[in-house]
Amino acid sequence: MEKIAIASDHAGRELKEDLKEYLQSLGIEAHDMGANSDKSVDYPDYGIPLAEKVSAGEVARGVLICGTGIGMSILANKFRGVRAALVNDVYTARMAKEHNDANILVIGGRVVGKGLAREILKTWIEAIFEGGRHQRRLDKITEIERKYNNKQ
Numbered sequence: 767m768e769k770i771a772i773a774s775d776h777a778g779r780e781l782k783e784d785l786k787e788y789l790q791s792l793g794i795e796a797h798d799m800g801a802n803s804d805k806s807v808d809y810p811d812y813g814i815p816l817a818e819k820v821s822a823g824e825v826a827r828g829v830l831i832c833g834t835g836i837g838m839s840i841l842a843n844k845f846r847g848v849r850a851a852l853v854n855d856v857y858t859a860r861m862a863k864e865h866n867d868a869n870i871l872v873i874g875g876r877v878v879g880k881g882l883a884r885e886i887l888k889t890w891i892e893a894i895f896e897g898g899r900h901q902r903r904l905d906k907i908t909e910i911e912r913k914y915n916n917k918q
């Protein structure tokens with residue numbers, strides 16, 4: 767069974783719970799990495815462990831949710847091999863995979879409703895990376911990690 771890791775802060779928790787259920791209904795195991803209460807927390811405390819897992823190849827992909835999705839995407843993209851895409855619409859969800867091979871989907875829990883979020887998630891899961899010129903472009907980004915010797 768495919769496994770997708772999912773984490774949020776307090777602002778994304780309600781949407782996380784819904785998307786977890788949705789993943790399970792799609793036959794995908796949701797690995798919940800918190801947060802598990804509505805108490806105010808710092809999003810890096812939940813985003814970092816998930817981004818580390820994706821970066822290490824322990825899971826192929828993950829979903830991060832905070833209020834806007836901005837904080838989680840800034841942090842996730844610090845990690846080697848992570849391509850996190852902040853997606854709040856269905857078109858971008860498809861492009862995030864087809865063109866950018868995004869391995870972390872980030873959604874704004876205070877921006878997107880549950881119905882749209884489910885559509886975004888399904889679209890990203892089902893889309894297929896096109897490779898070719900898009901791979902060449904991603905290779906140029908990966909080269910930055912090599913050049914600056916980012917150890918993470």
Ligand code: RB5
Pocket residue numbers: 775777778809832833834835836837838
């Ligand atoms: C929390 O209030 C909020 O700042 C956080 O969820 C996120 O939107 C940060 O980018």
